[in-house]
Amino acid sequence: MFHALVSIKQVPDTTNIRIDPETNNLIRQGVPTILNPYDAHAVAAAVEWKRKLNGKVTIITMGPPAAITSLRECIEMGADRAILISDRAFAGADTWATSYVLTEVIQAVHKEDPLDLIFFGKQAIDGDTAQVGPGVAVRLDLPVVTYAVKIHEVNTAEKFVVIERKTESRNEVIKAKLPAVMTCEKEIADIPYASLPDLVYSLRYEPEVWTTEGPITFDPAQLGLKGSPTTVFRTGTPEKHKAGEVLKTAETGVDVAVKTAFDKILEVEGVASMLGVQR
Amino acid sequence: MNRRFWVYIEQEDGKAHQVSWELLGVARRLADEIKDELEKTGDTALVEGVLVGHQMDEVAREALHFGADNVYVVDDPAAKHYLNKPYTEVLTHLVKKHQPEVMLVGATTLGRDLAGAVATSVGTGLTADTTHLAMGSPKEGQPKLLMATRPAFGGNVIATILCRNHRPQMATVRPRVFPMPSRLAEAKSNIIHEDITITPDMVNAEIVEIITKKGSDVKVDYADVIVAGGRGLGNAKGFELLQQLATELGGVVGASRACVDAHWISYDHQVGQTGKTVRPKLYIAAGISGAIQHKVGMQESDFILAINRDPNAPIFEIASMGIVGDLYEVIPSMINQIRALKEAQHVH
Structure with a gap:
C-alpha cells in the first residue's frame, strides 16, 4: 500500500507582521498562525496520490500544542493520521536539531508502516531556510528532489518515482528510487475542497502527541538549543x-x-x- | 596553519554562476578581516574555490581571476549535471580533508539544495540567505567568528547568527546581495585536481529529461535598469507601457508579487523576498506601495525612483527620489523626455 508522510509547520502569517515603531519589537499579538502555505500544497499532493494509489497519508509536525489546528486542517484535506511532536526540550532547535527529531520520528513511522514518499514544503515562510527537507534526506540517506512542481509517476511495484523540479533556468525531470524525499512548490497540487466525511472526521480527530517521554526515545544532547550548532547572537530591525x-x-x-x-x-x-x- | 575561506563555485552546463564570483569577493574581505589575528599567530588566510563537474578547467581558471588562492577541482563525467547525493558526498569528503573555517554557497536553487545537505552530512551549522557577513568577536578578546546576518519573518527582523563550535561556519547568500569584485588581469595561483570519483553507490537519482523554459530569458537579477510595476498599474496591460520605458532605458521589466499572483506577468519578473534580489544602477518603482517583502529585494539599487499616487506609500521611505502622481502621466512623460534627450545627442 502507498504510504506518504508530510512534515508540516505552523507559522505566523508573516504578511501580517508589523514592527512597533517605538520599541522596534515584533508585534506578535493578534498575528494569526497558519499552516505554512507550501506545506498545504505538499499535503494536497500527498492526498491526491493517496487517492490514485489507494494509500494512506501521515502528517507530522514539531511545534507547540497549538499546532494541532494545522494538523486538523491536514486531516480535513484528507490525511489519515497526524502526529504532534511537542516537548519543551525541543524549543530553540535550529534546522539541524529539527531535522534530527523529524528523522527519528519518520524512521519510527516507517518501521511501523513502510513509507514511499516523504513530503516537505519548499520552505517555511517564517524562517525561509529551505534546509530541513534536504537535512532529513541526508540523515535518512534517501534521494531528495527539491523545488518539485509535478509528480509524473509513482511506481510502488518497481520502487521508483518520477518528479519534475524547477530551477532558475529550467525544469529537470528526475527519476529517484523509493522511498524518496521531496520539497514542494505551490504548483505541485491545488488545495482541494474538504469532503464532508473528511471534514466531520477532522473535527473529532485527536492527533497523537509524541514527547521525549515516548513512544520513541531521543538523544537529549541533540535536542533544542543545546543540540543546535547555530545560535542567534542578536536581533534587530532592518536599517532604514x-x-x-x-x-x-x-x-x-x-x-x-x-x-x-x-x-x-x-x-x-x-x-x-x-x-x-x-x- | 592555514585558515581557509571556501566558496562553492556553482556551474551549470559548464558555465559558472556569477554569484560564485560575488562570494569570492566576500571571502577575500572576510580573510582580510582577520589580519590582526594572523599577525599574532603567524597563520595564513587562504581564499579557495571548490568546483565539481566535468571538464571545468576554464571555470577554474576564471575563479583565479576573481581572487581565489586555490581552486579544488573534482572532474568526473558522472558529475556533469548536479545531483544532490554525489555532490554532497564529494563536498563532505573535501571539507573533512581540508577543514575550512568558513564555507559560502550561493542561495540559488542548486546552492540551497546542496548547502543544507552538506551541512547535515558534515554536522555543522548553516545560515541561509545571509545579507551581511563579517568576521567579528562575539565578546572582546574572543577569537573572531563568522557573523552571519539574515532577515527573518518576511524581512521584518534581522538576526545575526553564530556557529560557535562546529566547522565550517556555513552560509548561503542570494545572488546580487554583494557586488561583483573586479576581475584581476593576472591569475596568480593554483588549480588543484582532487582525485575523487563518483561511485555507483553515491547515485540514487538520475535526470531523465531537461526542459528548457521558453521566454525565461528575462534576467531581472542582473539587469542594470529595472522598470518595475505594482498593483497600482491596475491591469496587465500597464506592463506594456513599462516595457516601452524599459526598452528606451535599455532595461528590463520587474514586478511586485501582487502582479505575479494576479497573473499580470510571469514569475521571472518578480522582485522581492519570494522573487529575485536585484541591485541595478536604476530601479523605477511604478505603482508599488513598498511592502517590506518587496523592499528587501531591491533596496540595494544605486538609485530608486518611486512613482505612486499615495504620498504615504512606504516605498518613498527608501526612494532616492519620489514622484507623487499618476504613473499613467509620469511614465509617458519619461518616455518622451528620454527620447528627446537621445535625439538631442544625435543632432549635435
Whole structure:
C-alpha cells in the first residue's frame, strides 16, 4: 500500500507582521498562525496520490500544542493520521536539531508502516531556510528532489518515482528510487475542497502527541538549543534607508517632476554612459 | 596553519554562476578581516574555490581571476549535471580533508539544495540567505567568528547568527546581495585536481529529461535598469507601457508579487523576498506601495525612483527620489523626455 508522510509547520502569517515603531519589537499579538502555505500544497499532493494509489497519508509536525489546528486542517484535506511532536526540550532547535527529531520520528513511522514518499514544503515562510527537507534526506540517506512542481509517476511495484523540479533556468525531470524525499512548490497540487466525511472526521480527530517521554526515545544532547550548532547572537530591525526628495505632480506639473528626476538619474555613476546620453 | 575561506563555485552546463564570483569577493574581505589575528599567530588566510563537474578547467581558471588562492577541482563525467547525493558526498569528503573555517554557497536553487545537505552530512551549522557577513568577536578578546546576518519573518527582523563550535561556519547568500569584485588581469595561483570519483553507490537519482523554459530569458537579477510595476498599474496591460520605458532605458521589466499572483506577468519578473534580489544602477518603482517583502529585494539599487499616487506609500521611505502622481502621466512623460534627450545627442 502507498504510504506518504508530510512534515508540516505552523507559522505566523508573516504578511501580517508589523514592527512597533517605538520599541522596534515584533508585534506578535493578534498575528494569526497558519499552516505554512507550501506545506498545504505538499499535503494536497500527498492526498491526491493517496487517492490514485489507494494509500494512506501521515502528517507530522514539531511545534507547540497549538499546532494541532494545522494538523486538523491536514486531516480535513484528507490525511489519515497526524502526529504532534511537542516537548519543551525541543524549543530553540535550529534546522539541524529539527531535522534530527523529524528523522527519528519518520524512521519510527516507517518501521511501523513502510513509507514511499516523504513530503516537505519548499520552505517555511517564517524562517525561509529551505534546509530541513534536504537535512532529513541526508540523515535518512534517501534521494531528495527539491523545488518539485509535478509528480509524473509513482511506481510502488518497481520502487521508483518520477518528479519534475524547477530551477532558475529550467525544469529537470528526475527519476529517484523509493522511498524518496521531496520539497514542494505551490504548483505541485491545488488545495482541494474538504469532503464532508473528511471534514466531520477532522473535527473529532485527536492527533497523537509524541514527547521525549515516548513512544520513541531521543538523544537529549541533540535536542533544542543545546543540540543546535547555530545560535542567534542578536536581533534587530532592518536599517532604514534615507528617503530622498519627493515631488508632487499636482504642485510641479508632470514634466517638471520628470525632468528633475532625469537630472538626478543622470548624475548616478555610470548611468549617463549606459543610456548613451551626455550630461 | 592555514585558515581557509571556501566558496562553492556553482556551474551549470559548464558555465559558472556569477554569484560564485560575488562570494569570492566576500571571502577575500572576510580573510582580510582577520589580519590582526594572523599577525599574532603567524597563520595564513587562504581564499579557495571548490568546483565539481566535468571538464571545468576554464571555470577554474576564471575563479583565479576573481581572487581565489586555490581552486579544488573534482572532474568526473558522472558529475556533469548536479545531483544532490554525489555532490554532497564529494563536498563532505573535501571539507573533512581540508577543514575550512568558513564555507559560502550561493542561495540559488542548486546552492540551497546542496548547502543544507552538506551541512547535515558534515554536522555543522548553516545560515541561509545571509545579507551581511563579517568576521567579528562575539565578546572582546574572543577569537573572531563568522557573523552571519539574515532577515527573518518576511524581512521584518534581522538576526545575526553564530556557529560557535562546529566547522565550517556555513552560509548561503542570494545572488546580487554583494557586488561583483573586479576581475584581476593576472591569475596568480593554483588549480588543484582532487582525485575523487563518483561511485555507483553515491547515485540514487538520475535526470531523465531537461526542459528548457521558453521566454525565461528575462534576467531581472542582473539587469542594470529595472522598470518595475505594482498593483497600482491596475491591469496587465500597464506592463506594456513599462516595457516601452524599459526598452528606451535599455532595461528590463520587474514586478511586485501582487502582479505575479494576479497573473499580470510571469514569475521571472518578480522582485522581492519570494522573487529575485536585484541591485541595478536604476530601479523605477511604478505603482508599488513598498511592502517590506518587496523592499528587501531591491533596496540595494544605486538609485530608486518611486512613482505612486499615495504620498504615504512606504516605498518613498527608501526612494532616492519620489514622484507623487499618476504613473499613467509620469511614465509617458519619461518616455518622451528620454527620447528627446537621445535625439538631442544625435543632432549635435
